[in-house]
Amino acid sequence: MKDKIALEEHFAIDLTIEQSKVYAKPGVWEKLRSDLMDVEQQRLERMEQSGTAFSIVSLNAPGTQGIPDPAAATHVAQRANDTLAAFVSRHPRQLGGFAALPMQDPDAAARELQRCVRDLGFHGFLVNGFAQVGDLDTIVYYDDPRFNEFWKTVEDLGKPFYLHPRDPLPANARAFQNFPWLGAPTWAFAMETSTLALRLLTSGLFDRHPRLQMILGHMGECIPFHIWRIDHALQIAPRGNPAKRPVSAYLRDNVHITTSGVFHTPAMLLTMLTVGSDRILFSVDYPFEIHAEAAAWFDTCEISETDRRKIGRDNARALFGLL
Ligand code: GRE
Ligand code: ZN
Numbered sequence: 001m002k003d004k005i006a007l008e009e010h011f012a013i014d015l016t017i018e019q020s021k022v023y024a025k026p027g028v029w030e031k032l033r034s035d036l037m038d039v040e041q042q043r044l045e046r047m048e049q050s051g052t053a054f055s056i057v058s059l060n061a062p063g064t065q066g067i068p069d070p071a072a073a074t075h076v077a078q079r080a081n082d083t084l085a086a087f088v089s090r091h092p093r094q095l096g097g098f099a100a101l102p103m104q105d106p107d108a109a110a111r112e113l114q115r116c117v118r119d120l121g122f123h124g125f126l127v128n129g130f131a132q133v134g135d136l137d138t139i140v141y142y143d144d145p146r147f148n149e150f151w152k153t154v155e156d157l158g159k160p161f162y163l164h165p166r167d168p169l170p171a172n173a174r175a176f177q178n179f180p181w182l183g184a185p186t187w188a189f190a191m192e193t194s195t196l197a198l199r200l201l202t203s204g205l206f207d208r209h210p211r212l213q214m215i216l217g218h219m220g221e222c223i224p225f226h227i228w229r230i231d232h233a234l235q236i237a238p239r240g241n242p243a244k245r246p247v248s249a250y251l252r253d254n255v256h257i258t259t260s261g262v263f264h265t266p267a268m269l270l271t272m273l274t275v276g277s278d279r280i281l282f283s284v285d286y287p288f289e290i291h292a293e294a295a296a297w298f299d300t301c302e303i304s305e306t307d308r309r310k311i312g313r314d315n316a317r318a319l320f321g322l323l
Contacts, residue, residue: 001299001308005316006047006291007056007098008126008162008217008260008283012036013083015076020060023184023288035287036060039087043286044094050295052284053313054322057084058098058126062166065103065131068138073102073131077112085120096320098162099125104133106146110153117157123320124159124215128166129196139169141196143203151209160213160256160319163197165189165221185218185261185288194221197255198230202243206254213319217260217283219267224274227251251275256319258283259311263297277307281315 012020017033024032035042039057047055059080067073077100084097099116101109116122130139140146154161167173167188176183183189197216206212216223223230231246243250257271260283271280284294298312316322 001295001312002051003053004051004282004295004298004312005054005056005322006052006283006286006294007123007215007281007316008164008258009043009055009057009286010036010060010288011039011043011057011084011087012060013076013080015079016060016063019062019066032287039084039095040091044091046286046291047094050291051299052291052295054094054096054316055286056096056098056123056320057087058162058164059084059100061128061164063128064100065128065166067102068104068132068135070102070104070108070133073104074108074112076100077102077109081112081116081120081122085116085122088121096322097122101125101127103127103131103140103142103147106150110150113153113157117159122159124161125154126162126164128164129168129192130166137169137171139172141199143199143205151205151212155209155211158211160215162215162217163193163200164217165193168192190218190221193218194223194226197221197223198247201247201250201255202234202241204242204244206250207244210253212254213256214254215256215258215281217258217285219259219262219264219271220255220257220275223247223251224257224271225267227274252279255279256281256315259294259298260285261289263289263294265297265301265303268301268303272303272307277303277310278315280311281319282312 064073064077080100088095088097099122130141133140227248231248256279258281
């Protein structure tokens with residue numbers, strides 16, 4: 001398929017690039033580093049070679065969510081967004097942007113989102129798991145009441161947000177101690193991100209703001225596989241769950257799921273059977289994953305050509321209002 005749209009595609013700036021070093025295998029950091037810093041050269045060539053016509057680009061993780069000082073996080077977010085906007089303005093037919101936001105300061109985050117959408121033409125924002133605020137050991141989750149006005153701004157702007165993984169803090173990850181190979185994309189990203197997505201989905205956020213649209217990567221971070229059990233358990237024992245509807249109902253109305261980093265047909269079919277092909281979108285997760293591998297799988301996997309068009313391109317066009 002020649003004209004795919006991909007939307008979990010990362011870049012870095014000088015102020016955030018070092019955050020990704022821990023994720024590079026020995027000997028390949030220089031390559032990952034240059035692939036993250038490059039937006040206009042190899043990235044565009046690799047897109048072209050594998051039939052991705054358009055990428056929505058976002059800052060590397062944990063990005064501004066890993067910068068505890070609110071003023072510093074705001075500064076880095078603005079720098080990243082201005083840098084990305086310059087790339088987009090030079091390649092408007094191939095590149096779009098998701099904003100990085102200083103979630104340490106909800107008012108500043110709302111203002112930066114408005115600037116990015118209204119002035120820079122961005123398609124929404126990407127936020128990583130949780131934000132450290134004040135110091136490295138203090139965490140805020142986005143269901144916190146301090147974000148009430150922020151979420152209202154997001155809904156009013158009418159743009160989706162991408163909830164992207166980051167590793168849990170070591171204090172919240174004792175089961176991973178001495179097993180670093182189970183961290184990051186192996187397992188910790190999905191466990192952490194699915195938990196945080198379920199916090200948002202059961203917090204009442206989507207009852208208060210029914211037009212909000214959340215995007216999850218990695219084939220839904222295991223939630224589609226587990227959705228029957230989640231609904232069933234909450235029905236038998238709600239234990240104070242404030243959400244008005246079953247989680248599966250929000251999954252159908254408020255969630256989109258991308259193929260980033262999961263190039264596996266059984267997982268795709270399960271996700272299609274669970275949420276339908278209208279809510280699934282192609283993505284790569286470049287440069288942590290490569291376009292060639294994503295395309296080799298997606299372009300030939302055993303789904304109908306109708307579904308391939310929707311997932312590869314048309315659903316993203318509809319969600320973001322692209323031409
Ligand atoms: C990502 O941002 O998607 C990512 C990382 C580190 C390792 C793998 C990965 O930040 O997919
Ligand atoms: Zn990613």
